[in-house]
Amino acid sequence: MDRPFFLRIDLMLSLLLSLFLAVRTQKLEKMREEFKKLRDDSMELNLLLNKKNQYLMEKQETEVHLATLKERNRIAREIHDNVGHMLSRSILQLGALKALNHDSSLSAPLSELHKTLNTAMDSIRTSVHGLQESSVSLRDSVAEIIHGYPEYTVDLEYDISEPPPQNLQFCFASIIKEAFTNASKHSDAARIRLVLREHPSFYQLLFEDDGSTAPKSYSSGMGLLNMKERIESFHGTINITFERGFKIFITVPRNTASYQPGGKS
Known part of the structure; x- marks a missing residue:
C-alpha cells in the first residue's frame, strides 16, 4: 500500500x-x-x-x-x-x-x-x-385593608413609633380604605405606594397609585369631599391631584391631632 x-x-x-x-x-x-x-x-x-x-x-x-x-x-x-x-x-x-x-x-x-x-x-x-x-391599632388596620386588595402591589412605609390619638387613627384608616376603594373602582393602577410618617410637629399620610387614567372629577365626589371634611376637622391640610397617577397628600399638626367631634381635644 x-x-x-x-x-x-x-x-x-x-x-x-x-x-x-x-x-x-x-x-x-x-x-x-x-x-x-x-x-x-x-x-x-x-x-x-x-x-x-x-x-x-x-x-x-x-x-x-x-x-x-x-x-x-x-x-x-x-x-x-x-x-x-x-x-x-x-x-x-x-x-x-x-x-x-x-x-x-x-x-x-x-x-x-x-x-x-x-x-x-x-x-x-x-x-x-x-x-x-x-x-385598635392603625398599623394593624392598614395591614387588614391592604390584605383585602391582593390585586395590588403595595409599597408600605410605616414610620410612626408612638400610636397617634385614637380619633386620628380612625380618620387615617377610613381615608386609606376610601382611597383603596376609589382605586379599585376608578383607576387602572397595579401598584400603590402608602406612606404613614410622624414628624416633630405633624403626621403625614401619602397615598399614590401608578394609574394612567385620570378620574373624570377627582376634585369632588368619590368620597373625597368626606376626606377633606375629616382632615379639616383636625385643622390639617389635604391635597388631591392626578399627575402620573392618583395622589392624596395629608398633613395633620400633632397639637390638633387629638381633636374630637363636638370641639373637645
Missing part, C-alpha cells in the same frame, strides 16, 4: 474523531445548560417557597393579633354594658337610699359605700378605656 492511502485513512479517522468529540462536546454543553437551568429553577423555586412561607407566617401573625384585638374590644364592651350598668344602678339606688335614710348612725357607712362604688366605677371606666385604646 502506498503512503497516500494511509494518510487518507489517518485523515478520515481524525475527522471521525473530531466529529465524535464535537458531538460529545455538544451533548455535554447541552447537559451543562440543562443542569444550570435546573439549578436556577430550583433556586428560584426555593426563593419563592421561602417568600411564600414568610408571607403565610406574617399573615398568620397578623390574623392572630387582629383576633386578639377584637377579643379585647369585645371584653371592653361586655364590661361596659354589664358591670358598668350594674354599678351605675347600684350608685343610683344607694343615692335614693341615702335620701330616704333618717338614721344618723347609717349616714357615714352609706357615704363610705357610695364613695367606694364611685371609685369602682371610675376604675371600670379607666380599664374599659385602656382596653379600647389597645384594641
Whole structure:
C-alpha cells in the first residue's frame, strides 16, 4: 500500500474523531445548560417557597393579633354594658337610699359605700378605656385593608413609633380604605405606594397609585369631599391631584391631632 492511502485513512479517522468529540462536546454543553437551568429553577423555586412561607407566617401573625384585638374590644364592651350598668344602678339606688335614710348612725357607712362604688366605677371606666385604646391599632388596620386588595402591589412605609390619638387613627384608616376603594373602582393602577410618617410637629399620610387614567372629577365626589371634611376637622391640610397617577397628600399638626367631634381635644 502506498503512503497516500494511509494518510487518507489517518485523515478520515481524525475527522471521525473530531466529529465524535464535537458531538460529545455538544451533548455535554447541552447537559451543562440543562443542569444550570435546573439549578436556577430550583433556586428560584426555593426563593419563592421561602417568600411564600414568610408571607403565610406574617399573615398568620397578623390574623392572630387582629383576633386578639377584637377579643379585647369585645371584653371592653361586655364590661361596659354589664358591670358598668350594674354599678351605675347600684350608685343610683344607694343615692335614693341615702335620701330616704333618717338614721344618723347609717349616714357615714352609706357615704363610705357610695364613695367606694364611685371609685369602682371610675376604675371600670379607666380599664374599659385602656382596653379600647389597645384594641385598635392603625398599623394593624392598614395591614387588614391592604390584605383585602391582593390585586395590588403595595409599597408600605410605616414610620410612626408612638400610636397617634385614637380619633386620628380612625380618620387615617377610613381615608386609606376610601382611597383603596376609589382605586379599585376608578383607576387602572397595579401598584400603590402608602406612606404613614410622624414628624416633630405633624403626621403625614401619602397615598399614590401608578394609574394612567385620570378620574373624570377627582376634585369632588368619590368620597373625597368626606376626606377633606375629616382632615379639616383636625385643622390639617389635604391635597388631591392626578399627575402620573392618583395622589392624596395629608398633613395633620400633632397639637390638633387629638381633636374630637363636638370641639373637645
